[in-house]
Amino acid sequence: MPELPEVETVGRLIRPGLVGRTITGTRVTWTRSLGGLSKPKFAKAVIGARVTSVWRRGKYLVFDLKRGRKSAGCLVGHLRMSGRMHVEAGDWNPGRHSRVRLDLDNGKAFHFIDVRKFGRLIYGDTPDRVWPALGPEPLSPDFTAEWLHENLRSRKRQLKPLLLDQSFLAGLGNIYVDESLFQAGLHPTRVSNEVRAPQAAKLHAAIRRTLEEAIEREGSSFDTFYRTPEGQPGSYQHQFLVYGRQGKPCRSCKKPIVRIVVGQRGTHVCGRCQPKPRQRSRNAHTALYSAHD
DNA sequence: AGCTACTCCTGGTAGC
């Protein structure tokens, strides 16, 4: 599934083919990919506009558009489960899962391909009007161990769903959350406000390290979906410590990795390296309360 | 506030 490292890789690889190009035509074969805009309105919005930059925020890719020197809005793309982006020669065949094609002024074309149709390529005035509120970028200076500790404390949620919540932290998905929690030795069902500063610091470092290494390896490809725009699979899947390794020995302690479900998501843990939170009994809970009253 | 269930989709696969 494309998460931050995969989206970063896609952005880096399509950027040279898009920046400076003017869109000369559109062909939309799945209207819902446009996120509500009709095909004619989409065409009117982007034809004649020039792509001035390609950048990433969380799992979103933004193409800034200009007409002359004036801003002409932007395109905001999200790959969701199975989206791919390519810039190819004009006669390239994108296959039957092509959803949006943008003709470019050099004869080439941009393709948005998406088997499962969950992905989007949305036109908007500004990116903030397209995407919902997003948490900090995990690789930016804003994301510090102190920030993480404070914000884990201020909520009371299981770590796994919280880290998947893009309004908390932007860019993590199922794979990199499982990998980061393992590296930090934290169980996915641990409740956020019980995580102490040293553990938060460990989690912060694990998230950073996991994402940076995955970007270096151009993301992960473990099924037929994700490929870089050059058609190459990423290679980070060979580094997985827990994701998809259920039944296989933990690389650290040899105990088999187990797959559990947390918040409706397949979740991979080592029962020994990531000790389960102790279930407080009803009585102990009551006792704790009365002790404070 | 935070949980669960449901929706959107298709290809792959398990089971018969």
Next chain:
DNA sequence: TGCTACCAGGAGTAGC
């Protein structure tokens, strides 16, 4: 072999 049933999974939404 060929069929059906079911599942994964990011994120939005509804209901509790």
